[in-house]
Amino acid sequence: xxxxxxxxxxxxxxxxxxxxxxxxxxxxxxxxxxxxxxxxxxxxxxxxxxxxxxxxxxxxxxxxxxxxxxxxxxxxxxxxxxxxxxxxxxxxxxxxxxxxxxxxxxxxxxxxxxxx
Numbered sequence: 782x783x784x785x786x787x788x789x790x791x792x793x794x795x796x797x798x799x800x801x802x803x804x805x806x807x808x809x810x811x812x813x814x815x816x817x818x819x820x821x822x823x824x825x826x827x828x829x830x831x832x833x834x835x836x837x838x839x840x841x842x843x844x845x846x847x848x849x850x851x852x853x854x855x856x857x858x859x860x861x862x863x864x865x866x867x868x869x870x871x872x873x874x875x876x877x878x879x880x881x882x883x884x885x886x887x888x889x890x891x892x893x894x895x896x897x
Contacts, residue, residue, distance in 0.1 A: 782808045782829060785836055790843040791850060794878060798843050803875040805885070806836050810858070811867040827864050835861065847872045847888045855892040867893040 785806040790798045810827055817826035839854045851872045858868050871889040879886070 782806075782832060782836070785833065787837065787840045789840045791840075791845070791847065791874070792878075793845045797878065802877075804840065805873040805875065806840065806854070807871045807873075808832060808836065808854075809869045810862075810865045812864045813866065825864070827862060831862060832858065847874060847886070848890070851888055851890040855890060859892060859894055865894065867891065 785808070787804050787806060788801055789804050790801040791804070792798060792802075810832070812827050814826060817823075835857045836854055839850060839857060842850075842853070844850050844853075851870050854870050854872075855868055858865055869889060869891040871887050873885040873887040875885045877883055877886045
């Protein structure tokens with residue numbers, strides 16, 4: 782999923798949590814799609830509607846750090862999407878209030894499913 786645009790209220794400054802700002806979220810997941818390619822069944826693949834819902838849910842919870850947001854997105858994906866083996870998420874704050882002409886700041890995190 783690329784460039785999921787969300788308005789949210791993250792940041793260390795009090796104004797950021799009140800005013801909010803625009804964010805972009807990019808998500809890449811790894812999964813074995815062999816079965817779903819044969820069965821043509823949603824139950825056997827990665828449900829991108831669920832992934833989008835997880836992103837929206839986690840982005841709606843105000844947090845100070847983008848790292849916390851990204852980690853929560855990854856934790857939720859690993860908890861709710863059994864078909865996902867690994868996931869990488871990047872969260873970008875557009876036009877951050879850091880005292881310069883900066884288009885965005887971005888953090889990226891990756892998580893792999895722990896073997897049972």
